[in-house]
Amino acid sequence: MSDASQALQKIAKGTGIVFVGTVISMLFQFLSRAIIARYFSTAEYGVFNLALTVLSITLVIVMLGFQNSLPREIAFYNEKEPSKVPDLISVALIIVVVNSILWMVILILGAGGIAQIFNERELSYVLKIIAFALPFSALTGTITSISRGFGRVRERVYFKNIVYPTTFLVLVLFGTFLDFSFAFVFFAYVIAQAFTLVALVIDVWRMCLFKFDVSFDLKLGKEVVSFSLPLMITGILGFLMTWTDTLMLGYYLGSEIVGVYNSASPIARLLPIFLKSVVVLYPPIATSLYAQGKVGELRRTYQILTKWVFLLTLPLFVLIFVFPEAMIKFFFGANYLEASKTLQILALGFMVHAFLGLNWGSLIVIGESNLNLIGDFFAAVLNVILNAILIPFYGLEGAAFATTFSYFVANVFRSYWLYKKTKIHPFSRNYVKSLVISFVMLGLLKVFCLAVSNIWHAILLLLVFLSLYFLLILLSRSIDREDVELLLAIEKKWGVDFRVIKKVLKKFV
Incomplete structure (x- = not known):
């Protein structure tokens, strides 16, 4: 078995639990948003999204890029200098605690000024509430990143992906059932984050994963911060690309x-769900191949994973892009149908991630994280410029186009430099065939299904589409040997019987 096949199987075996956690997290957070949107006014739902956007950007600054750097740094030191790992963990935790408290105070004191920018008086009050979630959320993210450095995803899945969104959803349901005020949503957010952190700390302590020692190695602190800062800036730029449309719509057109807009945005953000699951495990395994000089094996791993991510994302993309009215009406109600075209545009932007694959993570693997920073910087600036130009004239659709085009530019930039540095690209022969088939069938479906607004009719048409699509995939022999090996790994890990599928696939490999 090739190194690429072994790497793919390792990723496949661990991705299952990550995927389940990611699905639960995205679904429960999505349901929480849908309940808030239906129960409160569109203006109040807009304030909720503005507050969450400000908090999310602040959280990226608080974390200093540790969520991306700690898994790599802990794995590196655990291999080279295990004695330094406890000091590294202590340094990271101390920095995050101090930084989170500092920014919590800054956010509370600056809440009034932020509210004035968006001309939303209520935003000031809710920001002062939700700011208390910063230390809890930052420490949860740091501890789960530390556990990933030990090759574990359990803590991330159980607590960050399941405990928090479940707790928040239950609290939101409780508050709406008892007819609590809008402010309760933000108290619920803080309580959910605090409960998640307490549960996580108790579990880590019980499992003896690591000790919460208090020591501060200044040299080690400088090293980890200097390595993390470019990733932090990249994270800020990524959040700006994601949330600029929301912020600038609030500035130009108001919270309503x-x-x-944020009836369409959460639906579109469901699209990278498979990519997010894979990216949790891809960097350390890909780094091992690259460190051994096995660029060819890394290229093959990248191509197969990209093809799988695209194929798994395609059904959801078809449902969102071809039937936007059905999706919005089902989740948010008829009051939000104005955002249907916006949803289609945003879906294209988020699908670019799946189309081009793991380019962002691959640049980190080869030690070129600065290229991510450069690409995201230009894309973020472009996003702000386009939003400023388009929102006053085109409103929702203008904001969506600005975001989509910026994502396209960022992904093309990353893919170009990844290819230039390593000759790695996602377009294997079988992947190209899959793309051609999907584009042709998607065009036909879009032409012949113009007025479907019922979600169940849309799902029925989707099933017909997928049946024909995978039949054409088989007939065009777009199946790779590694695809079958991945199925075998999944079958062994989860105890699923793929006997019939394997017999069919073997005839077309």
């Missing part, structure tokens, strides 16, 4: 339009 933000509420309408």
Whole structure:
């Protein structure tokens, strides 16, 4: 078995639990948003999204890029200098605690000024509430990143992906059932984050994963911060690309339009769900191949994973892009149908991630994280410029186009430099055939299904589409040997019987 096949199987075996956790997290957070949108006014839902956007950007600054750097740094030191790992963990935790408290105070004191920028008086009050979630959320992210450095995903899945969104959803349901005020949503957010951290700390302590020692190695602190800062800046730029549309819509058109827009945005953000699952495990395994000089094996791993991510994302993309009215009406109600075209545009932007694959993570693997920073910087600036130009004239659709085009530019930039540095690209022969088939069938479906607004009719048409699509995939012999090996790994890990599928696939490999 080749190194690429072994790497793919390792990723496949661990991705299952990550995927389940990611699905639960995205689904429960999505349901929480849908309940808030239906129960409160569009203006209040807009305020909720503005507050969450400000908090998310602040959290990226608080974390200093540790969520991406700690898994790599802990794995590196655990291999080279195990004695330094406890000091590294202590340094990271101390920095995050101090930084989170500092920014919590800054956010509370600056809440009034932020509210004035968006001309939303209520935003000031809710920001002062939700700011208390910063230390809890930052420490949860840091501890789960530390556990990933030991090759574990359990803590991330159980607590960050399941405990927090479940707790928040239950609290939101409780508050709406008892007819609590809008402010309760933000108290619920803080309580959910605090409960998640306490549960996580108790579990880590019980499992003896690592000790919560208090020591501060200044030299080690400088090293980890200097390595993490470019990733932090990249994270800020990534959040700006994601949330600039929301912020600038709030600035130009007010919170009610933000509420309408954020009926489409959460649905579109469901699209990278498979990519997010894979990216948790891809960097350390890909780094091992690259460190051994096995660029060819890394290229093959990248191509197969990209093809799988695209194929798994395609059904959801078809449902969102071809039937946007059905999706919005089902989840948010008829009051938000104005955002249907916006949803289609945003879906294209988020699908670019799946189309081009793991380019962002691959640049980190080969030690070129600065290229991510450069690409995201230009894309973020472009996003702000386009939003400023388009929102006053085209409103929701203008904001969506600005975001989509910026994502396209960022991904093309990363893919170009990844290819230039390593000759790695996602376009294997079988992947190209899959793309051609999907584009042709998607065009035909879009032409012949113009007025479907019922979600169940849309799902029925989707099943017909997928049946024909995978039949054409088989007939065009777009199946790779590694695809079958991945199925075998999944079958062994999860005890699923793929006997019939394997017999069919072997005839077309």
